[in-house]
Amino acid sequence: MGAIKGTWLGMEQKVDILFMIEKAKDKGVSITRACAVWEIERRRVVHWRRRERNGQSLENCKPGPRYPSHKLLHDEKTAVLHMAKKEEYADVSHRILAVTAWDLNIFFASFSSVYRILRSAGMMTMRGIHKSHNGRSVPPARKKITGPNQRWCWDISYLPTHERGIFVYLYLLLDEYSRKAISWLISWHQTALEARYLLEEGLINENILDLPEDQRPEIINDRGRQMKAKSIKRMFEDHSMPQLFARPRSPNDNPFVESLFGTVKTAPQYPGRFLDHDEAITYFNRYFPWYNKEHVHSGIDYVTPAQCHNGLKEIIVSRRKENFKQQQHLRKEVNRLHQNALTSNPENLIVNVNHFTACSVMRSQFETLSQKRVDMKWDTA
Numbered sequence: 001m002g003a004i005k006g007t008w009l010g011m012e013q014k015v016d017i018l019f020m021i022e023k024a025k026d027k028g029v030s031i032t033r034a035c036a037v038w039e040i041e042r043r044r045v046v047h048w049r050r051r052e053r054n055g056q057s058l059e060n061c062k063p064g065p066r067y068p069s070h071k072l073l074h075d076e077k078t079a080v081l082h083m084a085k086k087e088e089y090a091d092v093s094h095r096i097l098a099v100t101a102w103d104l105n106i107f108f109a110s111f112s113s114v115y116r117i118l119r120s121a122g123m124m125t126m127r128g129i130h131k132s133h134n135g136r137s138v139p140p141a142r143k144k145i146t147g148p149n150q151r152w153c154w155d156i157s158y159l160p161t162h163e164r165g166i167f168v169y170l171y172l173l174l175d176e177y178s179r180k181a182i183s184w185l186i187s188w189h190q191t192a193l194e195a196r197y198l199l200e201e202g203l204i205n206e207n208i209l210d211l212p213e214d215q216r217p218e219i220i221n222d223r224g225r226q227m228k229a230k231s232i233k234r235m236f237e238d239h240s241m242p243q244l245f246a247r248p249r250s251p252n253d254n255p256f257v258e259s260l261f262g263t264v265k266t267a268p269q270y271p272g273r274f275l276d277h278d279e280a281i282t283y284f285n286r287y288f289p290w291y292n293k294e295h296v297h298s299g300i301d302y303v304t305p306a307q308c309h310n311g312l313k314e315i316i317v318s319r320r321k322e323n324f325k326q327q328q329h330l331r332k333e334v335n336r337l338h339q340n341a342l343t344s345n346p347e348n349l350i351v352n353v354n355h356f357t358a359c360s361v362m363r364s365q366f367e368t369l370s371q372k373r374v375d376m377k378w379d380t381a
Helices: 011-026 031-038 042-053 074-084 094-103 111-120 192-205 230-238 255-265 277-293 305-309 313-344 360-380
Strands: 151-160 167-175 181-187 218-221 243-245
Touching: 011 031, 011 042, 031 042, 074 094, 074 111, 094 111, 094 313, 151 192, 151 255, 167 192, 167 255, 167 277, 181 192, 181 277, 192 230, 230 243, 277 305, 305 313
Parallel strands: 151 218, 218 243
Antiparallel strands: 151 167, 167 181
């Protein structure tokens, strides 16, 4: 059967190997020599013989500990389901749900854990109006950016009205690093003048003209007539801001603003059609402040665009990692307490939960276990 080393063996094969080793041993061949001939690790054979002597089965067991100390607690799973069933989180993905829970100290569970819990409860369905990705998109080569206001992108999107063939237009200027909507406007027309208003508002909002010329952002846009207008090109030249053009029929050359248009139009509250210019302005006056200040963005480590733009991203992400590390430690202690500490050593609490940033689920677990320890101490006194 060839070398046995590193091979996954069934119970019958193990029994046969032990039988042949016993026969070889009767003829004066040591276990070490027999294992070397058959190219099988001696420790495996010793382990099988010990299990056979103890009357244990040689069936292959599931790898890993029987009771993993880092497994999620029942109360944590309940907290995930309870939060997912709330109306305000009905339209968010499992990732946004997890990030929101981290920031509110409700529970600390990974994306995959939240996904498995929701899937087992039959709650993992597509939220919003989305089309599946074809997996063939290749982003264009770009120079690396390390902070906000290093590269902006902008575009124009059609917003249908209730009159067929009549549209209002959303002009949007986006910072590629932070994904913050720098400026936007609604118009009945697609003109270079409207585009100039959009760009000038962005320059004012971010105080770009106060920066040295070599620190001003470059601009990427597609090849529409508004983008190629002489007045727009001249404005960028006067302000020493390089203008880059995407390739024709290549939306992936300007993916960030295109993606934001998709986010805008698949939002649960998006009306689909607008009555007129004023109704669109009213809607986006609410939407973009929410997007910049409350929407946690998957492309920037699940912080809001405003937080990333203001340089808070690293602080928030590092705090979350630290909270996760502490939560894993606390979870292991709770599981160990449940398995043996309450019965075998009810002297002292292993950790003081007040020294850690514990979520509400874990804090309640420690309070319950602490009370049980006090009760057990009085019983034994």
